[in-house]
Amino acid sequence: MRRLLTGVLSLGLLVCANAAWAQSAGNLAANRAQSPHEGASISHWLLRLHDAARSRSYVGTFVVTTADSMSSSRIWHVCDGQQQIERVDALTGAARSTFRHNDKVMTFLPERRVVISETRDALGLFPNLLSRADSSIAQQYRLKVLGRQRVAGLDSDVVQLVPVDALRFGYRVWTERETGVVVKLQTLDAAEGVLEQAAFSELKLGEPVSMAKLAALMDDTKGYQVKKPELVKTTAAQEGWQFKGQVVGFKPMACHKRANSDASARQGNTLQWVFSDGLASVSLFIEDFDASRHSTMVHHDRFAMGATHMATRRLGAWWITAVGEVPVQTLAIFAQGLERKQ
Numbered sequence: 001m002r003r004l005l006t007g008v009l010s011l012g013l014l015v016c017a018n019a020a021w022a023q024s025a026g027n028l029a030a031n032r033a034q035s036p037h038e039g040a041s042i043s044h045w046l047l048r049l050h051d052a053a054r055s056r057s058y059v060g061t062f063v064v065t066t067a068d069s070m071s072s073s074r075i076w077h078v079c080d081g082q083q084q085i086e087r088v089d090a091l092t093g094a095a096r097s098t099f100r101h102n103d104k105v106m107t108f109l110p111e112r113r114v115v116i117s118e119t120r121d122a123l124g125l126f127p128n129l130l131s132r133a134d135s136s137i138a139q140q141y142r143l144k145v146l147g148r149q150r151v152a153g154l155d156s157d158v159v160q161l162v163p164v165d166a167l168r169f170g171y172r173v174w175t176e177r178e179t180g181v182v183v184k185l186q187t188l189d190a191a192e193g194v195l196e197q198a199a200f201s202e203l204k205l206g207e208p209v210s211m212a213k214l215a216a217l218m219d220d221t222k223g224y225q226v227k228k229p230e231l232v233k234t235t236a237a238q239e240g241w242q243f244k245g246q247v248v249g250f251k252p253m254a255c256h257k258r259a260n261s262d263a264s265a266r267q268g269n270t271l272q273w274v275f276s277d278g279l280a281s282v283s284l285f286i287e288d289f290d291a292s293r294h295s296t297m298v299h300h301d302r303f304a305m306g307a308t309h310m311a312t313r314r315l316g317a318w319w320i321t322a323v324g325e326v327p328v329q330t331l332a333i334f335a336q337g338l339e340r341k342q
Contacts, residue, residue: 041138041143042137042138042141042142042143042161043137043138045143045159046137046138048175048180049173049175049180049182051180052175052176052179052180052181052182054079054084055079056077056079056179056181056205056206057077057078057079057205057206057207057208057209058075058077058181058203058204058205058206058207058209059074059075059076059077059203059204059207059209060074060075060152060200060201060202060203060204061073061074061075061091061200061201061202061203062075062198062199062200062201062203063198063199063200063201064196064197064198064306065196065197065198066195066196066197066305066306066307067195067306069305069306070092071090071091071092071093072090072091072092072201073088073089073090073091074088074089074091075087075088075089076207076209076214077209078209078210078211078214080211083101083102083211084100084101084102085099085100085101085102085211085214085215085218086099086100086214087099087214087217087218088100094109094111095109095110095111096108096109096110097110099214099217099218100120101214101215101218103119103120104117104118104119105117105118105119105120106118106218106221108224113223113224113225114224114225114226114227115221115224115225115226115227116227116228116229117226117227117228118228118229118231119231136249136251136277136278137277137278137279139164139249140163140164140165140168140248140249140277140278140279141161141162141163141164141168141170141171141279142161142162142164143159143160143161143162144159144160144161144162145157145158145159146158146159146160146172148177149174151174151176151183151184151199151200152183152199152200152201152202152203153202154176154177154183154203154205155176155177156174156175156176156177156183156184157174157175157177158172158173158174159172159173159175160172160173160188161173161279165248166190166327166329167247167248167249167250167326167327167329167330167333168249168277168279168280168326168327168330169187169188169189169195169280169307169325169326169327170187170188170189170192171185171186171187171188171279172185172186172188172194173185173186174199176203176205179205181203181205183199183200183203184197184198184199184200185197185198185199187306187307187325189327190327195306195307196306196307196308196325229258230258231256231257231258232256232257232258233254233255233256234255234256234257234271235255236252236255236271236273237341239255239257239271239286240340240341241271241273241286241338241339241340241341242338242339242341243273243284243334243337243338243339244337244338244339245333245334245336245337245338246333246337247275247282247330247333247334247337249277249278250275250276250277250280250282251275251276251277252273252274252275253274253275253276253281254273254274255271255272255273255274256271256272257269257270257271257272258270258272269287270285270286270287271284271285271286271287272284272285272286273286275334280324280325280326281324281325282322282323282324282326282330282331282334283322283323283324284320284321284322284334284335284338285320285321285322285323286318286319286320286338287318287319287321288317288318288319289314289316289317289318289319290319294312294314294319304328307325308323308324308325309323309324309325309326309327309328309331310322310323310331311328311331311332311334311335312335313335313336313338315338315340316340318340320335320338321335322334322335
């Protein structure tokens, strides 16, 4: 559901705003929950979601809608217990096929005959709502059981994750009753209005997806230029930054820097610092201020696209961009709380 804010951010490609979380869920089989009920443990329910998204094979078409846009994609997913591989083809907008084999990601852009090869940590994208099993989520959200509905012809349980404060959005989640796979997800504002929805319009569970065939397609880069963006793990402190703000529940998860691949831009690195509360995430991007690109944004420092919001700020010689599926006031705290170490 996350959007690439092309032309607004200096990165040609976001390094996945929800990236850099470990994929350790412990003994999930021992913690699986049945269909949710009033008083059910949110932790057990979340563990079931985490397990389902990674242990099932499926093929489907999902559609993402906001107030003024709609996009759809086709997904093939398979897991043999140890290895996961999936293919996602964009059905709207520019042609794009994205393959993921564990932490290796290959994005094929056929119109440009380019493949972008990257190593990424676990994603928390639909239908993989969780990147990891995080018990602290229960401190920031309450589980509210809403009942049952059918989605894409599948009987589904419906729950709502109600935030305990105004720093994060709520979620309404539909899960297939037998497997726990997320089949529909709505991101809700404070008034429980739908900011964004992702849902399968068609889904086949247990499909015999060939891992070998997907892997072969992923490795077939003949006729394409393969680009491997330089991405280096680091820490904010090591790069001379610190966060003085306080956003309850959000913890720093990872920090990377990427070399600027645009030869016409000022030299230097773009730093991405990721925070998460287990469901929602915020990325702080730090780069050199460039008057030719940033001056027009100084007086328009907040943007929104569906559930994805963005806040920007100039801090001396640097330009700060905060991006995440959280309220804009939360992003403002992150942007304003970032400081250069003395």
